[in-house]
Structures are given as structure tokens and as C-alpha cells.
Amino acid sequence: MRNSAFLLFVVIFGSPNCGAQWTLLGEPMFSSNDVSFVSIDLDQSTGIPYVVYKESGLDGHLYCKKFVGGVWVDVGGIISDSVAGEIDLYCEFKINPVTNEPYVVYDQLFFSVPDSIIVKKFDGAGWVQVGNGIYGHLQSSIAFDPETGTPFLAERIIGDFYNVYPDTVEAFEYLFKYDSLANFWQPWANLELGTDNESSSMIINNAGDIYVSKEYEPLMSQIFQAHVADNTCALVSMNPFTGVTVERKNSELAYYEQDTALYGVLQRFDMGLPLLYTIEVVKIKDGTVYGVSGYAGDTLDIFHGGMAPSIEYNGFTNELWLSYLSTDPDNYGIVVRRWNGTSWELTADPYNSPELEYFDYKIDREKLAFDNTTGQAYVVFRHNNQASVITLGTTGIEENNVATNVSIFPNPSCGSFKILAKSKIEYISIFSDSGQNVLNQWPGSFQTQIDLPNSGVYFVNFQLQDGSTATEKLVVIGQ
DSSP, rough: OOOOOOGGGGOOOOOOGGGGOOOSSTTTTTSOOOOOOOOEEETTTTTTTEEEESSSSSTEEEEEEEETTEEEESSSOOOOOOTTTEEEEEEEEETTTTTTTTTEEEEEEEEOOOEEEEEEEEOOSSSEEEEEEOOOSSSSSSOTTTTOOEEEEEEEEOOTTSOOOSSSSSTTTTEEETTTTTTTTEEEEOOOOOOOOOEEEEOOOOOOOEEEEEEETTTTTEEEEEEEETEEEEEHHHHHOOOSEEEEEEEEEEEEETTTEEEEEEEEEESSSSTOEEEEEEEEEEEEEEEETTBBBSSEEEEEEEEEEEEEEETTEEEEEEEEEEEOTTTTEEEEEEEEEESSSEEEBHHHHHHOHHHHHEEEEEEEEEEETTTEEEEEEETTEEEEEEEEEEEOOTTBBBBOOOESSSSBBBSSEEEEEEEEEEEEEETTTOOOOEHHHHHHOOOOOEEEEEEEEEEEEEEESSEEEEEEEEEEEEO
């Protein structure tokens, strides 16, 4: 059975007009010291969230913590060797979906030799370096072959200081593939970009397609495609984010498997606008750029006053989710939306607290992640310059010492509930808290929807095709 200790801190979410709230996961500001970078990912085999953060300052270390037993505990001690030199602000953290090992990529600014991109993983005993250091600079991206777990790294080479890449072009961006036998990062594809470009995001979909987003500051961006079995590289889209701006940064990619489409989000800085920052979201399919809620050539999906965007695919609910920091002084905080097929719907009220003040930028650098077994959502962010995590998601009752295979969301809601199950749902019966049978259904499918018009507490019994049963409590809040 998967470790479910973290569920003790979960708040279930409802439709936005019902006032559902994100809640803190464990102790707030658990990093103890000020941080300049935070990121989050989940071990999908256990559902345990991991956070990596970098302490502020020239001698700041990288650390990792995981949430178990209701507390954030250290994982493997100090990750980086700051004695050798400064750790740059730009880092990346992901968990290998095949081996379930945490990986961290960071820029080691050595004092005695040129800086290198370092990749480390936690092997269960400690943090060990993966492959050779690459004489590169600034932001790198890592992703994994979904079948084999082989890591790929997108990085801009500064030069061949270590005499290991004689055939590479100086200051160009390359895609590297890790050779486990040689413990070496082999150049895999030339992304054919020059000195003013840096990778911002890389993902690999279930088909093995590799997508890398690039940014020309301030006016252009590109997305390239390769494949885990083919080292050719092709331009997918030139400048998909078309808004006029003086700066582009923080682009991220997500692949929507059901739609076989690539989605991208980017933050831009607009001089002269009241809120300065704007979030753009685009959909790219078959080489054509769309607004997510429109058609080719339509205005992009835009959120004014937003910064630090994160876009992720929720593998349980089969939905795209978008998080960003709203810099609007009248509505400041973390905003999380999900794409419901026609619009970007708020998942819950924006997260805020009395300590979060707009003009002091007390909250920023958020990152979104999911448990693909339960749909649980997590956001890590800098809270008063320290790391905190908020969460919301589905809930379930365990029976016969086995975790339920049924999830309901939103719950509470204003009366409409979506039900997902890992086995086909044969029969549903719903009772009021007084014992009255109010609804019976025979869906014969993995998902269904039920609507309850009256406020109150209900209990729903499930019979699944695999023979298992489950009971869940539903709460309907008056609209």
C-alpha cells in the first residue's frame, strides 16, 4: 500500500465559487534559511513529495527534503559542493519516472576553473554525480525516457575547456544523452542556437518525443523537437509567444496526451502596463500555434499581472493545470487554474495570508506538481524568502486495509461531482445522512458525473467491476 501519511494534511477542493482553499503541507517556511530557488516533484511509486531548494548567498548550499510522517525530513544532506565555488541561481529538479530517483541539475561556478553544469542523483544512500561536468552556463533542463529512464540534458556549451567535446560548436545549445556504461554525457543533437539562447524547459512525452523550449531575450522564442531514438532535431515553432515585450523568461512546456498537443506558457515583462507582468499560454499541434481557448490566429490565452508560471499535466484527472503568482495588489497570491475544455477554471481561491505582501514580494518562484495516482496537487513557493508547500486534492476512505480505487472531485462542491475509478464502475447508490436512498446509477465506465441539488452530507457506495467496493462521503455546499 502506498504511504498515505501526507494525506493527513490534504484539503479537498471544490468549485471556485464555493470558497475552497489551499492549505499548507506541514510546517511553513521549513527550509530554515532564506532560499533563492525552490522546486517540487513526486515519487509516483509512493506519492511522497520532494522539494529541492538553494540557500541564498554566494556560499548557499542545495538541499532536498521529503514529506513523510507529517513532517519535512532531510534527504541525503548537502547536495552541492559550495566549497568549490558559488552555486548559480538556475537549478532544476526532477524525479526519474522509471527509477524513482531524484535528480538535481545545477551550475557550479568554480573559483579556479570555468563553471560546469553538474547533474547529481540520490541513490538511496547519498547524492552522487551522474556523468561528467559540462562546460556550460546558466539554465539547463533535464528529462527522462519514459520507457528506460535514460536521462537527457539540454545545455548551452561555452567551450571545450575539458577537451571532451571536440566536435561541438562553441556557445551553441546541445541535447545530451547519458551513457550509463561510460558514465558520460554524449552529445545527442545540436539545437543550432547561438550565444543569446538558453533552454528553459524540456519534456519527453509517452511516445518518446523530446521538446525543448528556448528563449531569445527579449523578443523571440523557439521550440525544438527530437526523439529518444533519433538524434535529428527539428524546429517545431518559431516565436509561438507573439506578444510585444521587453523581456521573456520562465517558459515551461507540458504535453497533453489525450489531445496529442504541446502546450507552452511564458512570462513577459511589459513596460508601460499597470501590472507590468503578463502570462501567455499557447497550444501547438501539427506545427500550428493556437490560443488554448480559440483557434489558429486567435488571441493567445493571457493573464495580466501574472509571473513565475508553471504548467503541468495532471495524469490522474487528464487535465492541464496552470499556476502563477498574481501581482495584482488587490488580488495578490498564488493562482491555480485547470483547463476544463472551454476555459481556465479556478481550482480554488488564490492562496494568500496576512504575511504575504505585494510590495515586499514575500511570495514568488512557485512550482506545480501532481500525484498521478490520486490527482493530489502541490505548489512549492518562496514564503518570506523560505520554502513552503501548499496542497489540495481528492480524498478517499480506505477499506479492508487497501486504498480505495475511487476518487471524487471537487468535494465539497456546489452539487456536481466527477468520479474516477481504476476499474469500471458497475453500480452507485447514494444515501443522505438520514439514510434515505436519493440516487442509483449503473455507469459501466471508468468515470461518471453525479449531481445532487440539495445541500447536505451524503454517502455514496460503489461496486466496481473488479469486485472491490468503496464508500465515500460527499458534501454539497449551498450556492
